[in-house]
Amino acid sequence: MRPKLGIVAGGGELPGLVAAACRAEGRSYHFLALSGHADPAVIGDAPADWIRLGEAGTGFEKLRQAGIVEVMMIGPVRRPSLSELAPDFRTARFFAKVGLKALGDDGLLRAVVAELEHEGFRVVGVDEVLLDCLAVAGNYGAVAPDSQAEADIDRGVAVAQGLGALDIGQAVVVQQGIVLGVEAIEGTDQLLHRCGTLARDGLGGVLVKIRKPGQDRRIDLPTIGTATVRHAAAAGLRGIAVEAGGTLVLGREAVAAEADRLGVFVHGIELAP
Amino acid sequence: MRPKLGIVAGGGELPGLVAAACRAEGRSYHFLALSGHADPAVIGDAPADWIRLGEAGTGFEKLRQAGIVEVMMIGPVRRPSLSELAPDFRTARFFAKVGLKALGDDGLLRAVVAELEHEGFRVVGVDEVLLDCLAVAGNYGAVAPDSQAEADIDRGVAVAQGLGALDIGQAVVVQQGIVLGVEAIEGTDQLLHRCGTLARDGLGGVLVKIRKPGQDRRIDLPTIGTATVRHAAAAGLRGIAVEAGGTLVLGREAVAAEADRLGVFVHGIELAP
Numbered sequence: 069m070r071p072k073l074g075i076v077a078g079g080g081e082l083p084g085l086v087a088a089a090c091r092a093e094g095r096s097y098h099f100l101a102l103s104g105h106a107d108p109a110v111i112g113d114a115p116a117d118w119i120r121l122g123e124a125g126t127g128f129e130k131l132r133q134a135g136i137v138e139v140m141m142i143g144p145v146r147r148p149s150l151s152e153l154a155p156d157f158r159t160a161r162f163f164a165k166v167g168l169k170a171l172g173d174d175g176l177l178r179a180v181v182a183e184l185e186h187e188g189f190r191v192v193g194v195d196e197v198l199l200d201c202l203a204v205a206g207n208y209g210a211v212a213p214d215s216q217a218e219a220d221i222d223r224g225v226a227v228a229q230g231l232g233a234l235d236i237g238q239a240v241v242v243q244q245g246i247v248l249g250v251e252a253i254e255g256t257d258q259l260l261h262r263c264g265t266l267a268r269d270g271l272g273g274v275l276v277k278i279r280k281p282g283q284d285r286r287i288d289l290p291t292i293g294t295a296t297v298r299h300a301a302a303a304g305l306r307g308i309a310v311e312a313g314g315t316l317v318l319g320r321e322a323v324a325a326e327a328d329r330l331g332v333f334v335h336g337i338e339l340a341p
Numbered sequence: 342m343r344p345k346l347g348i349v350a351g352g353g354e355l356p357g358l359v360a361a362a363c364r365a366e367g368r369s370y371h372f373l374a375l376s377g378h379a380d381p382a383v384i385g386d387a388p389a390d391w392i393r394l395g396e397a398g399t400g401f402e403k404l405r406q407a408g409i410v411e412v413m414m415i416g417p418v419r420r421p422s423l424s425e426l427a428p429d430f431r432t433a434r435f436f437a438k439v440g441l442k443a444l445g446d447d448g449l450l451r452a453v454v455a456e457l458e459h460e461g462f463r464v465v466g467v468d469e470v471l472l473d474c475l476a477v478a479g480n481y482g483a484v485a486p487d488s489q490a491e492a493d494i495d496r497g498v499a500v501a502q503g504l505g506a507l508d509i510g511q512a513v514v515v516q517q518g519i520v521l522g523v524e525a526i527e528g529t530d531q532l533l534h535r536c537g538t539l540a541r542d543g544l545g546g547v548l549v550k551i552r553k554p555g556q557d558r559r560i561d562l563p564t565i566g567t568a569t570v571r572h573a574a575a576a577g578l579r580g581i582a583v584e585a586g587g588t589l590v591l592g593r594e595a596v597a598a599e600a601d602r603l604g605v606f607v608h609g610i611e612l613a614p
Contacts, residue, residue: 149541
């Protein structure tokens with residue numbers, strides 16, 4: 069039996085999927101839910117403590133009280149400003165160490181991982197629990213990218229890797245070689261909505277959503293689900309490219325079915341590590 | 342007397358400013374206005390031929406008929422898809438040479454410059470005519486960036502240069518180290534509007550608008566005007582950073598007055614070439 073899992077929960081449905089995976093294998097777990105980020109409906113009545121993002125001291129203590137040594141951070145966390153954060157003493161000491169400017173960075177997440185490990189926790193990646201959700205290579209449904217879509221995917225990968233190296237976003241929309249939009253913190257849904265209004269005539273574009281170069285698998289993996297497929301189709305795109313082994317695809321069968329229903333592709337590409 | 346100027350006119354007010362500058366120095370000029378991009382109100386009843394973007398052959402001929410040897414390309418052109426372009430024979434031959442994928446790129450503009458020069462025209466930059474509009478170093482109005490704003494400007498410059506190296510956008514919004522948004526083809530006004538809804542509590546962010554690294558001054562210089570100042574203030578930003586010698590600031594006094602009225606800064610920064 070694997071040890072009890074501490075789930076530091078941000079937004080969306082992923083924390084709930086991790087909990088379901090734990091239940092399925094009879095593993096116990098405990099949520100450390102981040103107020104204003106985690107969805108109470110997802111946390112439900114599972115064992116949980118709620119803390120603010122700025123309460124690192126309380127968080128470490130709650131995890132220890134729950135008997136946790138293995139921790140996973142999962143679900144998007146809207147990046148706060150310092151005044152929203154209102155850090156406790158422990159959090160302030162952390163920022164004194166990593167520098168306040170880390171607030172704006174995914175460098176923050178890497179620093180949080182290091183701090184958790186410094187406190188004696190072992191930080192594990194979502195791929196250790198949700199192995200089924202890691203994207204596979206090839207087409208999820210019946211539709212495959214054609215040569216124009218493949219060219220757009222190539223351009224999108226180059227742009228996404230460039231953006232990722234700047235530690236900005238993980239998603240890009242390309243149509244006929246034109247970069248319609250790049251994601252910063254607005255999220256993929258807003259990006260897709262905007263690109264729908266910017267699309268050109270002719271063959272529709274593609275969404276590319278991949279990891280940042282060198283991104284730690286334990287933090288903030290790019291994620292798509294059936295809603296992403298619907299929003300992409302609504303924006304006039306012809307498909308989505310994800311990174312095999314690097315992007316989370318929530319619900320393999322459901323995503324494939326939705327893609328087929330809407331006539332778009334979901335295609336896993338293999339990138340050099 | 343300088344030779345008659347051929348003004349290949351895209352959108353916005355810049356083509357009209359160039360024409361006004363020509364009139365002020367008694368220089369004759371002729372518009373080659375791009376249908377669907379140039380604003381008829383800006384072109385007015387000045388000497389002009391209208392062509393579609395795909396009619397390069399006609400365009401070269403019209404310029405020669407008007408006795409033009411010196412040409413300026415000015416004003417934004419919404420990037421078309423190939424099916425919108427409907428290229429004539431001369432345009433198709435051009436794309437056969439530079440490759441269709443150039444359509445999505447500012448590489449396209451560089452190729453157009455090279456093609457105009459190959460046809461015997463001399464291509465000049467807007468800075469040769471609108472010298473007053475090139476951004477200067479320092480503060481335009483009474484407000485100066487503080488240390489947080491300077492840190493945000495530094496981060497914005499790094500991100501904008503990274504984006505520019507990928508040949509994407511020229512504008513970035515940063516607040517307290519967080520990249521709120523990056524521009525692709527949606528334009529700065531849409532970027533600012535979106536970032537207004539994404540802003541965090543506390544000190545407001547900055548807009549950074551600079552040239553792409555190595556960008557030819559003859560094409561598509563980043564531009565701000567009084568409307569940009571108003572949109573930035575409406576989005577909760579504390580100011581705008583432009584590149585001294587690299588960004589166009591339309592109406593120095595008007596921009597300074599608008600910045601002062603709204604309590605924001607417009608600050609010219611000097612970047613290493």
